[in-house]
Amino acid sequence: MKKHVPADEMKQELDNLLSKLNAMEIVASDEFQKGSVKVLRALVEGQIHSINEFEHLKKAIDLLTLQLFDVQNKVKS
Numbered sequence: 001m002k003k004h005v006p007a008d009e010m011k012q013e014l015d016n017l018l019s020k021l022n023a024m025e026i027v028a029s030d031e032f033q034k035g036s037v038k039v040l041r042a043l044v045e046g047q048i049h050s051i052n053e054f055e056h057l058k059k060a061i062d063l064l065t066l067q068l069f070d071v072q073n074k075v076k077s
C-alpha cells in the first residue's frame with residue numbers, strides 16, 4: 001500500500017497542477033480546450049479547499065480533545 005502523503009506535499013502538487021493548467025489555458029486553441037481547462041482548474045481548486053478545511057477540522061478536534069481532558073481533570077479533583 002502507498003503511504004499517505006502529508007497535506008503540505010499534496011498542496012504543493014496541486015499548486016504545480018494549477019500552474020500547468022494556466023499554461024495549458026494560454027496555449028489552448030479552441031473553446032473546448034479552454035472549457036476543459038476551466039473544469040480541471042475548478043476540480044484542483046476544490047481539492048485544495050478540501051485539504052485546507054480538513055486541516056481546520058483536525059485543529060478543532062484537537063482543541064475539543066484538550067477541553068475534554070480539562071473537564072475530566074476538574075471532575076476528578
